[in-house]
Amino acid sequence: MKISLGRWLLPVYSALALLFLMVPIAYTFVFSFNDSLKSNITWRGFTFDKWLNVCAVQNGAVCEAFGNSLVIGSVATVLATVMGTMIAIAIVRYRFRFRSATSLLLFLPMATPEVVLGAGLAAQFLSLGVAKDMTTIILAHTMFCISFVVVTVKARVASLDPALEEAGRDLYGSSTQVFLRVTLPLLVPGILAAALLSFALSFDDFIITNFNSGAVTTFPKYIYISAARGIPAEANVIASAVFIFALVVVVTAQVSSAARAKRLARQG
């Protein structure tokens, strides 16, 4: 083909670019096996110790932070996924007034820098005299996850074949039955993707959390606080384990959807 930018240049560049993206991930992973003392900067030899005794360091401070992140991520994900899915269905399926105002309200949180979202909520909690704890973190995370859920689920609702729901109605299903037994099951892959995205966003959020967490430590906040005096290798262990878990989930989802597509194609 004439249009290709040189036969080898582009593939080689792309491989190198992806390799570059992997560099800090590999670094974090390798240093989770470092036989380090307090800080994890120089290589002192290989050990499995940190993987086997993750919670041993600093009276389990790393694990406590990790646990907090899991709880916050789960609750915020459930709240955001429910509210976001409802909005997504309404936007695609229904006619209502103030459509563009609604779209704008959903878009703005994604276009606002996190530091502004964080400072704004903190200013509001301050003026209302609300003490910052786990609840305020969850309230903050739910807020910024909603829009991402709407975007993700909306694409799925829009691609739904209306004929399937019509078939349900033709078979005398009530609107509730059609929704619960036809629409909702068809939306599940989109809803799951949205929930995963929310959880990932919440789990890795630092900037908004930092403004609204008070004394509560999440995993990213723990790393930020420890950065000055050195991060223990146990933090690398947790991050690496989460990375492997997420990678497995995503690759499994990709492979199974590819397999389903193939099967459907065969069946014609």
Added chain:
Amino acid sequence: MAFAAFATTTAQADPAPRRRSRVAILLLLPGILYLVLFFLTPLVSLLITSFQAPAEFGDIGQYTYAFNWQNYVDVVTDYWPHIVRSFAFALAATVLALLFSYPLAYFIGVTARRWPLLQSLMLVLVIAPFFISFLLRTLAWKQLLSDESFVVTSLKAVSLLAPDAHLTGTPIAVIFGLTYNFIPFMTLPLYTTLERLDLRYLEAASDLYAHPFEVFRKVTIPLSMPGIVAGTLLTFIPAAGDYVNASRDFLGGPDSQMIGNVIEANFLVLLNYPAAAALSIILMSVILVIVGIYVKRAGTEELL
């Protein structure tokens, strides 16, 4: 991915009959109310806080409602280098991320079309950095760019870096960190538009004897504009407000602090809430102007 949705340009044909609006209101109400309470009113609180004045006889961190314009004058006089630096760093990171991502997204979206498995594997690798803590990735770069590191010693060996120079703590390191961290936000929307690029347009152009470079400049780039616009926004906005990369414990130093760093310091350390709020409002206003231009181009319905 959600980011991909930004790149949508084709207006959706009205799908399915749109029905009763009472159900719609019930569906919308919880989420919209939530966003009004926890997104919109906080912005209003921020605006009110930005005009507050220190309480008379009050402690540090106590303020009363006022209409103190002076706060804005003060923060601009005190922090104008940080404000300018933030937008300059964000712009540099956005341009670098675009240059880095375009060929990669082109390969995944166009060249690799014949191999769907390779395509999805490469996409997983593009988003893989999201699976590992943003802060740990940045700290990894801090170590990889430290004075004893392979990168710095090699650069010094070939005299690209002065013998007594550093990388960490400099603006270069901060821009590098911002670029690295936001590359996936650029690559994904670029990929979504390039993936749908109709190759027949490119063939038509070369049939008309256009030089490959001309084809790229006059056909490929204009057709991938939606992805470029979405990617630039998604990179520029978080980069301008970021304070992790520029933090002294990460890649930054005294003369690479950004607006996010001073907002954090004023709010959480100095308890100077009005100054932090005024800086946030300034940051938000600039971003809103940029988004406004985008909305004007694309329309609100295309935002989501």
